[in-house]
Amino acid sequence: MVDEALSAGAVARRLGVAVTTLRTWHQRYGLGPSEHIPGHHRRYTASDLARLEIMRRLTAEGVSPAEAARWARQAPEPMPNGSGTVAPARIHPTGRDGGGSIPVGRAGPAARGLARAAMRLDAAAISETIAHALAASGVVATWEGLLRPVLAGIGERHAATAGLIEVEHLMSRCVSEALAAASRANVPTGPARILLSCADEEQHTLPLEALAAALAEAGVSYRMLGARVPVAALVEAVNRTGPAAVVLWSHTRATADPTQLSALLAAPRRPLLVLAAGPGWRADTLPAGVVRPVDLAEAVSLSAAVRDSLDQSRRD
Numbered sequence: 614m615v616d617e618a619l620s621a622g623a624v625a626r627r628l629g630v631a632v633t634t635l636r637t638w639h640q641r642y643g644l645g646p647s648e649h650i651p652g653h654h655r656r657y658t659a660s661d662l663a664r665l666e667i668m669r670r671l672t673a674e675g676v677s678p679a680e681a682a683r684w685a686r687q688a689p690e691p692m693p694n695g696s697g698t699v700a701p702a703r704i705h706p707t708g709r710d711g712g713g714s715i716p717v718g719r720a721g722p723a724a725r726g727l728a729r730a731a732m733r734l735d736a737a738a739i740s741e742t743i744a745h746a747l748a749a750s751g752v753v754a755t756w757e758g759l760l761r762p763v764l765a766g767i768g769e770r771h772a773a774t775a776g777l778i779e780v781e782h783l784m785s786r787c788v789s790e791a792l793a794a795a796s797r798a799n800v801p802t803g804p805a806r807i808l809l810s811c812a813d814e815e816q817h818t819l820p821l822e823a824l825a826a827a828l829a830e831a832g833v834s835y836r837m838l839g840a841r842v843p844v845a846a847l848v849e850a851v852n853r854t855g856p857a858a859v860v861l862w863s864h865t866r867a868t869a870d871p872t873q874l875s876a877l878l879a880a881p882r883r884p885l886l887v888l889a890a891g892p893g894w895r896a897d898t899l900p901a902g903v904v905r906p907v908d909l910a911e912a913v914s915l916s917a918a919v920r921d922s923l924d925q926s927r928r929d
């Protein structure tokens with residue numbers, strides 16, 4: 614086994630760093646060789662090398678050594694290769710994140726950490742970061758300060774490189790799960806007066822899921838129809854449940870047919886408020902009477918206000 618594990622010199626050559634740098638990372642950050650056989654120098658295993666690769670890459674990207682070491686220590690173990698020794702297929706010179714990074718603009722360290730976890734396809738770290746932010750800061754702040762910048766960054770990188778589809782899918786799944794957990798933790802009582810739906814053929818559901826979690830947090834009951842709702846089904850749901858407000862999400866021009874909004878306004882049980890939410894809608898094509906929120910916070914406050922006014926009118 615000793616032969617398959619690596620000496621400090623061999624690791625330094627593989628990573629392109631000095632042996633003294635390895636020694637510093639070992640002494641200061643605990644990222645040292647873990648294989649020890651009496652009578653031999655300590656040797657670096659595959660796991661040690663994988664962690665050091667993360668350390669090298671992140672420090673090269675400008676992350677502070679202490680933060681880089683924190684991420685490196687959290688890295689999952691490499692795939693088993695018989696003995697936990699060096700597994701050449703996994704230790705690829707371009708690193709394990711597919712290269713590059715997700716731009717997050719001026720968002721803070723948590724968003725940068727989330728972007729890195731997304732690049733590593735590290736579902737556990739993604740989920741933990743989101744859950745922590747939701748618990749500490751609530752849904753609206755987590756959406757605006759953490760999730761939106763990373764999602765937009767993934768979209769930006771995808772548009773530039775046509776890559777990152779696997780990152781986008783894993784991230785979407787983790788965001789959905791975290792928002793669903795937040796919604797379940799705060800199930801409001803009372804009738805569901807707000808109906809949430811994506812436009813026909815619209816698959817971008819995350820903003821609506823954020824709205825659902827934010828409404829739950831604010832104690833406002835809702836019904837969520839989810840992705841790709843044909844207009845006839847949407848109108849049927851309105852007629853059967855009589856919501857105070859309908860929020861119809863369109864993310865792209867392709868799904869923003871304004872006749873869906875007109876159908877809501879013409880429904881026998883017309884809602885008090887129809888919100889056209891999302892960047893797909895064009896203000897100049899919206900039917901009169903439809904309101905376009907600017908962001909998540911406004912969508913929450915408009916929904917809460919219309920719920921309150923319906924409840925009030927039923928009491929009077």
Ligand code: B12
Pocket residue numbers: 756757760761762764765766767768769771772781782785789814815816817818819820821823824864865866868890891892905906907908909912
């Ligand atoms: C995740 C994602 C997906 C996931 C969605 C998973 C899910 N369950 O939602 C999947 C993989 C399914 C997907 C599919 C596709 N996607 Co996509 N996707 C994205 C991505 C990365 C994030 C989407 C998101 O949640 N954005 C949320 C925030 C970041 O968006 P925002 O525009 O800043 O939103 C703000 C405003 O809308 C405003 N706002 C106003 N009112 C309200 C109300 C509320 C309640 C809220 C919350 C906010 C709000 O505030 C928002 C911020 O909070 C975007 C990139 C992006 N920039 O959005 C691409 C993106 C939207 N997708 C894109 C494309 C092209 C597609 C596909 C067509 C790809 C394909 N070829 O199949 C399909 C579309 C299928 C369909 N018919 O819907 C393009 C759209 C380009 C365009 N403008 O037409 C984008 C922009 C990526 C890109 N740069 O190319 N996608």
